[in-house]
Amino acid sequence: MSGDFTKRAPIALNDPTLRRNFRRAMDGLMLKRAAQFTDTQAWAELRERGTAAKARVIARLPELLELLEAKCTENGIQVHWAESVAEANAIVLDLLKAANVKKVIKGKSMVSEEMELNHHLEANGITAVESDLGEYIIQLAHEAPSHIVMPCIHKNKAEIAQLFAENIEGLAYTEDVDELTAAARKALRGEFASADAGISGVNFAVAETGTLVLVENEGNGRLSTTLPPLHIAVMGIEKLAETLDDIPPLLALLPRSATGQPITTYVNMITSPRKTGEKDGPQAVHLVLLDSGRSRVYDDLELRDTLRCIRCGACMNHCPVYTRVGGHSYKFVYPGPIGKILTPQLEGLDCAGDQPHASTLCNACVEVCPVKIPIANLLVRLRTEAVRPTTSLGVKGAGSQRSWRETMGWRGWAFMYAHPVVYAVATRLMARLGNLIPANAPMLREWTKIRTKPKFAGKTLHELAREKGYDHE
Amino acid sequence: MSDLSNAARSRIMARLKAAPTSVPPELPAWSPPAYLPDERLARFTALMEALHSEVYEVTAADWPERLRTILSNRGINRVMYAPATQAGRQLADTWTNDAPTLVAYDRPVEELKDTLVSGVDAAVTTTLGGIAETGTLVLWPTPDEPRLMSLLPPIHVALVEADSVVDNLAGLIAQAGWAKAMPTNAVLISGPSKTADIEQTLAYGVHGPKELIVLVIKRV
Structure with a gap:
């Protein structure tokens, strides 16, 4: 079996601090989500609407991508296409070099994690500062996110206090969350003011209007996309919405499923760079569309349901495996149930063949998925793909686990x-x-x-x- | 678009177009929550307060005075405002010498960055409306009332016309025809900036405003 999830999982299981940190966080998130969907009739209707909205996007993906590109271009947002993460990194680097950028401030983006963009930029002499508090914490700790929504969920207050005391000048050790937050605000304000460019992800790109929709609670996403003179957004080619009318139901599903909030503090809708006469906002906005295996996923009518995902993380919060071993045990960027079906398809079953097996097929993820991705069925399908006679077609690395x-x-x-x-x-x-x-x-x-x-x-x-x-x- | 990007686009689109096709499903009916006219504003206010915001009922005539009191009581020194808006003019015309200093956002951010980042204590903006379902402010920043006003200063004061509070976002987008003319930036705001990244403990003002003060302007 490729990969070694079965070797890493017991290490996590025997780490009482990690177990405690996850148990506490996941229990809280499950309760908060459940409190949002007490009206089962309304939840079912909303979920059908959201699922259909994303299913329509996938069914019409080629034409909607062309529409999105046309609308963005019309609005003054420059669109770039990347087949691989290497190409996406090259595009971002070229844009930054052309603008003589020395420092980039980043909003939270899983696609940028997929690209390992920070490493790439640092290797080319550009400083990348993560500004989401969770991302900032793990950047200080030189770690990867352990959850797609709450990246530092594996760390407790004491660990973060220690990290801040060691890394933030003039800050004495404190476990007071308000003080820690204030220290991060102060440290990052300066970074925002001096950054030459902002890089963000995208939650939904509306094809009808060429609008980038970003949700967040902290305001760092708005700052990253408003204060620096250059904004580069990176997104997977599947994260579209057909129309602006699809945004309200999708917004009603995303934060409630993710963190149990009816809405995030900020919903930021960006449709163009700064226009003549406007006093702030970036002068240039670029959108980098990343494929990186997604078009191959698209080739299979069953597997392409994976591409409906809106990255709420509810599947991991409810997964009996993820909640016990945490995100790092999976070793890949996308952990938990969605990662177990997405990673083998993007990276190949030859290097991520262990992922579909890191599951009990209990179906908890399927029950909470706001866009009804049949995760359990796809796990079984991928297990089969991994051992069927080797072929160059279909899922990357299909047949590689056959013995x-x-x-x-x-x-x-x-x-x-x-x-x-x-x-x-x-x-x-x-x-x-x-x-x-x-x-x-x-x-x-x-x-x-x-x-x-x-x-x-x-x-x-x-x-x-x-x-x-x-x-x- | 570069050659590299062009070539990538061709290959990606070719693969997507060669893939098997499926029929897009119909969009099923979905109705977002609606409220009775007299409970709409009450819900908006209650939710805003639950989201850690302060809500005051004011009138079109007395809000500058009410605001002076609120800000003076907090010991605020410098307040940013939008001088070219009607609300900005009303504020400036009725402002008094003993009140906090008014700072105008009247030039590009490049010339005002230090002031915005650390030189004012609060900023006052208008809003396009409010949303009762979620306790949300709707802002379409304009050349006269730029984007960073509701983001950089530690306190954001938002003026909301009581009549402009609607039931839900879906209705607002449809009725106001947003899809036909989206602005450079539209933003929905539900409370002050917050985070729960440290042990799921809520902390406010991590990057944006620490406090959100909402003045609901009621018709007399």
Whole structure:
């Protein structure tokens, strides 16, 4: 099995601090979300509307992308296309170099994490400062986000207090959340004022109007997209909305599913750069559309449901696996249930083949998904893809997890079932001798390491049936 | 668009267009919540307050005076305003010498950056309206009343006409025909800037205003 989720998971499971931090956060998020959707009828209607809105986007994706590009261009937003993260990084770097940018202030963006944009910029002499408080904290700690909405959810107050005391000049150790927040505000104000460019993600890009919709609570997203003279937004090619009328239902689903808030503090709708006479806002706005495997996902009518995702994170908040092992155990940018179906499709089953197995298929994620992505079905589909005969078509890395042992095993099984005499001999042998096989025998131990070895009855089902008088019926 | 971007666009679009097609589903009916006229404003006020904002009922004539009192009581020294708007003119015309100093946002941000970032204690803006469903202010910043006024100063004072409070965003977008003419920036504001990134503990004013003061202008 590629990847080593099964090796990393026990380390997280045996870390009591991590377990406590996640338990506390996830319990809170689940309760807050549930409190938002007490009217089940209204929730069902809203969810159908949101699901249809995103399903329409996916069904019409090529034409809507062309419409979005045309509308943005008309509005003065310059659109760029990147097939890979390397291309997206090159586009962003070229734009920054052309504007002689030394420092970039960043709003929260998972696509920029996917691009490892900060590393790329630092390697090219441009300072990138994360301004979302959670992202700022993990940037100080040189860590990756452990949750797509709350990036530093794995850290507790004491850990953050220590980090701030070590990194923010003149700040004494304090666990007072207001003081910590104020210290971050002060430190980042200066960064905002001196940044030459702002980089953000996009929650919904409205094709009808060429509008970028960004939701947030802190105001750092608005600052990143308003104060510096240059704004670059990066987004995956699937994060569209067809019309502005689709925004209210999607907004009614996103923050409630994510953090249990009826609405975020800010909903920021950007339709153009600064116009003549306007006193603030960036003079130039660029939109970088990143593919990075998404168009390949799009090629499969079943798997493309993955692209409906609005990145609320509800699936991870409710996942019995994620809530216990946390986001870092997955090793990839997108953790939890959505990551388990998205990552293998973007990165390939050859390098992320462990992800679809990091699940109990309990369906909790499917029940809370605001856009009804059939995550459990897709997990099973990807498990199948991973072991089907190798092919260059379909999911990247399909067939890469197929082993000769498994192939031989199934061939033997098929042979046995097609030959009644062999079947009778084999099942009788197993009935008589099965209990003598040690539980840790090769192959069997994969099953018995977390289960008790079954006891054989001593007689086959056929024999038992005959004793009861059933014969050739 | 660069050659690189052009080539990427061709390849991406070619793959998307070659993919199997499916019929877009119909959009099912969905009705956002509606409220009786007399409960609409009460809900808006209650939710705004629940979201850590202060709401005052004022009149078109007395709001500058009420605002002076509110700001003076807080020990505010410098207040930013939009001199070319009608509300800005009313504010300036009725302002008194003992009140906090008025600072005009009357030139591009490049010339006013230090003042905006750290030189004023509050800013006063108008709004396009309010939304009762979520306790939300709707702002369409203009050349006269720029975007950063509701964002950089530690206190944001927002004027809302009571009659402009609507039930929900969906109705507002549809009835006002937003899709036909979106402004450079439209912003919905529900309370002061906040974060819960540290142990899910709410803290206010992490980047934007720490306080949001809403003056609801009632028709007399």
